[in-house]
Amino acid sequence: MTDTTVSYKCPACGSPLTYNPNGKLVCAACSNEFDIEAVQKFAEAETEGKGFDWGDYKKEFSAGAEKLENTAVYVCKFCGAAIETDGTAAATHCPYCDNELILNDQLSGSVKPNAIIPFEIDKNAAMQAVKNHFKGKVLLPKDFASNHKLSKITGVYVPFWLFDSRIDGNANINAKNIRYYSDSKYNYTETQHYLVTVDGAMKFSKIPVDGSEKMDDDLMDALEPFDYSSLKEFNPAFLSGFLADRFDEDPDESLPRASDRMETSARQVFLDCASEFDTASIKSSNFSLVDPSVKYALLPVYLLNLSYKEQNYRFAVNGQTGKVVGELPISKFKSFIQFGSFFAGAAAIAGIIAYFVMGW
Amino acid sequence: MKKIITVFLCVLFSLMLFIPVNAETDEGLPRVVDNAGIFTETQFEDLTDRANTVAEKYDIEYLLITCDDLEGMSAQTYATEFPFNNGYCEYGEFEGVILFLSVDPYDKHYYTIAFNSYQNDFSDKVREKINDIIYDDMKSGDYYEGFKQHIKLVGQFYKNGKKLPLKYRIEWDNVWIALIVGAVVGAVVGGMRLSSCKKKMRVVAPVDAHQYLDGGSFNLRDKRTYYLYSTVTKTPRKESSGSSGGSSSGSSSSGSYSSSGRSL
Numbered sequence: 001m002t003d004t005t006v007s008y009k010c011p012a013c014g015s016p017l018t019y020n021p022n023g024k025l026v027c028a029a030c031s032n033e034f035d036i037e038a039v040q041k042f043a044e045a046e047t048e049g050k051g052f053d054w055g056d057y058k059k060e061f062s063a064g065a066e067k068l069e070n071t072a073v074y075v076c077k078f079c080g081a082a083i084e085t086d087g088t089a090a091a092t093h094c095p096y097c098d099n100e101l102i103l104n105d106q107l108s109g110s111v112k113p114n115a116i117i118p119f120e121i122d123k124n125a126a127m128q129a130v131k132n133h134f135k136g137k138v139l140l141p142k143d144f145a146s147n148h149k150l151s152k153i154t155g156v157y158v159p160f161w162l163f164d165s166r167i168d169g170n171a172n173i174n175a176k177n178i179r180y181y182s183d184s185k186y187n188y189t190e191t192q193h194y195l196v197t198v199d200g201a202m203k204f205s206k207i208p209v210d211g212s213e214k215m216d217d218d219l220m221d222a223l224e225p226f227d228y229s230s231l232k233e234f235n236p237a238f239l240s241g242f243l244a245d246r247f248d249e250d251p252d253e254s255l256p257r258a259s260d261r262m263e264t265s266a267r268q269v270f271l272d273c274a275s276e277f278d279t280a281s282i283k284s285s286n287f288s289l290v291d292p293s294v295k296y297a298l299l300p301v302y303l304l305n306l307s308y309k310e311q312n313y314r315f316a317v318n319g320q321t322g323k324v325v326g327e328l329p330i331s332k333f334k335s336f337i338q339f340g341s342f343f344a345g346a347a348a349i350a351g352i353i354a355y356f357v358m359g360w
Numbered sequence: 361m362k363k364i365i366t367v368f369l370c371v372l373f374s375l376m377l378f379i380p381v382n383a384e385t386d387e388g389l390p391r392v393v394d395n396a397g398i399f400t401e402t403q404f405e406d407l408t409d410r411a412n413t414v415a416e417k418y419d420i421e422y423l424l425i426t427c428d429d430l431e432g433m434s435a436q437t438y439a440t441e442f443p444f445n446n447g448y449c450e451y452g453e454f455e456g457v458i459l460f461l462s463v464d465p466y467d468k469h470y471y472t473i474a475f476n477s478y479q480n481d482f483s484d485k486v487r488e489k490i491n492d493i494i495y496d497d498m499k500s501g502d503y504y505e506g507f508k509q510h511i512k513l514v515g516q517f518y519k520n521g522k523k524l525p526l527k528y529r530i531e532w533d534n535v536w537i538a539l540i541v542g543a544v545v546g547a548v549v550g551g552m553r554l555s556s557c558k559k560k561m562r563v564v565a566p567v568d569a570h571q572y573l574d575g576g577s578f579n580l581r582d583k584r585t586y587y588l589y590s591t592v593t594k595t596p597r598k599e600s601s602g603s604s605g606g607s608s609s610g611s612s613s614s615g616s617y618s619s620s621g622r623s624l
Contacts, residue, residue: 351542
C-alpha cells in the first residue's frame with residue numbers, strides 16, 4: 001500500500017504540525033499558527049538549492065583556431081615558460097622567475113587571440129607606479145624600498161579568458177523584522193520571520209580569468225578592472241616591443257573562478273531584493289547558465305620580481321591603468337612599533353575613562 | 361649636668377600635659393557617637409581620630425552619630441534634635457555639620473545636616489554630592505567605609521576652599537578593572553591598526569563579479585513574501601540605582617538646619 005501521508009515541520013522549532021479546523025497549521029510544541037501556503041513554500045525551499053549549473057557550455061574559442069605566424073618563442077630553462085614575441089622585443093630574462101631565456105625556434109606559434117588591450121602606459125610610467133606603491137607602507141622594511149632594481153620590469157601580454165553569460169535563477173531568503181518596545185516592568189523584542197522567494201535573470205560580460213598556470217590567480221584578479229572600451233581585435237602589430245605569454249590552462253580549468261564570482265554576485269543581487277527587511281540571508285538558491293561563451297584575449301601587464309632576504313616578491317602593474325599589486329615584506333620591528341603605540345594610547349584613554357565611569 | 365637634664369625633661373613632660381587631645385568637641389563631648397554599636401573598637405578610634413583631625417585643621421564643629429532606636433521619632437527629627445538633647449549646644453545655637461545614620465528598622469536613613477551658619481557653606485548641592493558618593497557603601501552596609509569617606513569629603517571640601525567638585529577616593533578594585541579594560545581596549549585597537557597596515561601589504565582579489573554585471577540587465581520576474589511566525593522575548597527592566605533622596609530645611613531645638621538624606 002502506498003503511503004500517502006504528508007507531514008510538515010514547524011518553521012520555528014521543527015516539531016510536526018497538525019491541521020486546525022480554523023484553516024491553519026498549528027504547532028503543539030511552540031503554539032505558533034501558520035498559513036498553509038507559507039508552510040508549503042517553506043518546505044519546498046528546504047529541498048531546493050542545487051547550486052550552480054553551467055548546462056551546455058559553449059565555446060566561441062576553438063582549439064583549431066588560426067595560429068600566430070612569424071613569431072619568436074623563448075623558453076625559460078628553469079620554469080619552462082614559453083614567451084612569445086614578434087621578434088622585435090629582446091627577451092633576455094624570464095618575467096616569471098628572472099632567469100635567462102633561450103631562443104627556441106622549434107616551437108610553433110600559439111593560437112591567435114580573439115582580442116587584445118594594447119599597452120597604454122610605458123615602462124617608465126610602470127616603474128614610477130611601483131615606486132609610488134611602496135610609499136606610505138608603514139610596515140615596509142626600509143632597506144626593501146631602497147634596494148630595488150625596477151629597471152628589470154617587463155611588459156608581457158598575459159592570456160585571459162573572458163567569460164560572458166546570462167544567469168537565470170531563483171533564491172529563497174530568510175528575512176526578519178525586529179521591533180523593540182517596553183512597559184514599566186519589561187523590555188520587549190518582537191521578531192517577525194518571513195520567507196521571501198525571488199526569481200529573475202541577469203547578464204555578466206567579459207569576466208576575466210587568466211589562462212596561465214604560471215601567473216598567480218589572485219595577483220591577476222587584483223589587477224582589475226581593465227577598461228574594455230580599449231579592447232581591440234587582435235593584430236600582431238600590438239605585440240611589437242613586448243612579450244606575450246601562451247595560455248596553458250584551457251577554459252574549463254579557468255571556468256570555476258568565473259562561475260564562483262558570478263554566483264556570489266547573483267546571490268547578492270537576489271538578497272538585495274529583500275532590502276525592506278531588517279535582516280535577510282539566503283536559505284537556498286538555484287542558478288543556471290543561459291548562452292555562455294568565452295573569448296581568448298591578451299591583456300597588458302608589467303611584471304617585476306624582486307628578491308629580499310632569500311624570498312622572491314612578484315609585482316604586477318596593470319599596463320592600461322597603472323594599478324600595482326603585489327605582496328610586500330613586513331618588518332617585525334615596525335609591526336611592534338605600530339601595535340605598541342596604538343595599544344599604549346588606547347589603553348591609557350580607555351583605562352582613565354573606565355575608572356571615572358565606575359566612580360560615578 | 362644630670363640634674364639639669366632631669367629637670368629639663370620634667371618641664372618638657374609637664375608641658376606635654378597641656379597639649380590638647382583632639383578627642384572631644386569644645387563642650388568636651390565625643391565627636392563620634394556610636395549609639396547603634398555598629399563599629400568595632402578599632403574602627404571607632406580610627407573614625408574619631410580622622411574626624412578630630414579634620415575638625416581641628418579647619419576649625420569646624422563636626423559630629424558623626426549612629427542610632428538604632430529613634431524613640432518613636434523620625435530619623436531626621438532625631439538627628440536635628442540630637443545636638444541640643446545631648447548637650448552639644450544651648451537652645452537653637454548649634455553651629456556645625458553632622459552625619460547621622462539610623463539603623464532603626466522603623467526608619468533606616470542617613471543624613472548630612474548643616475546647622476545655622478554652616479548652611480551657607482553646605483548647600484543642598486554639596487550635601488547631595490557627599491551623600492551620593494557614600495551611598496554605595498552605606499547601602500551595602502559598609503558603614504565604617506561610608507563614614508570614613510564622609511570625613512574625607514568634608515576635609516576635601518574645606519581644602520578646596522568650600523567649593524565643589526569633591527575628589528573621588530581611589531577605589532583600588534576599580535583601578536584593577538580599569539587596567540584590564542584598558543589592556544583589552546588597547547589590544548583591540550592595536551590589533552586593528554596592525555591588521556589595517558598589513559592589509560595594505562597584501563594582494564586583495566575580488567570575490568564577486570559586480571563590475572561585470574551589465575547595467576539594467578537584472579530582470580526580477582517574481583517576488584513573493586510569506587509571513588511565517590513571530591517571537592517575543594522580554595527582559596526585566598533594571599531599577600535605577602540610588603534610592604530617592606531629598607533635601608529639606610527647617611528649625612529645631614538645635615537651630616535652623618538644612619538636611620539631605622537617603623533611605624537605606
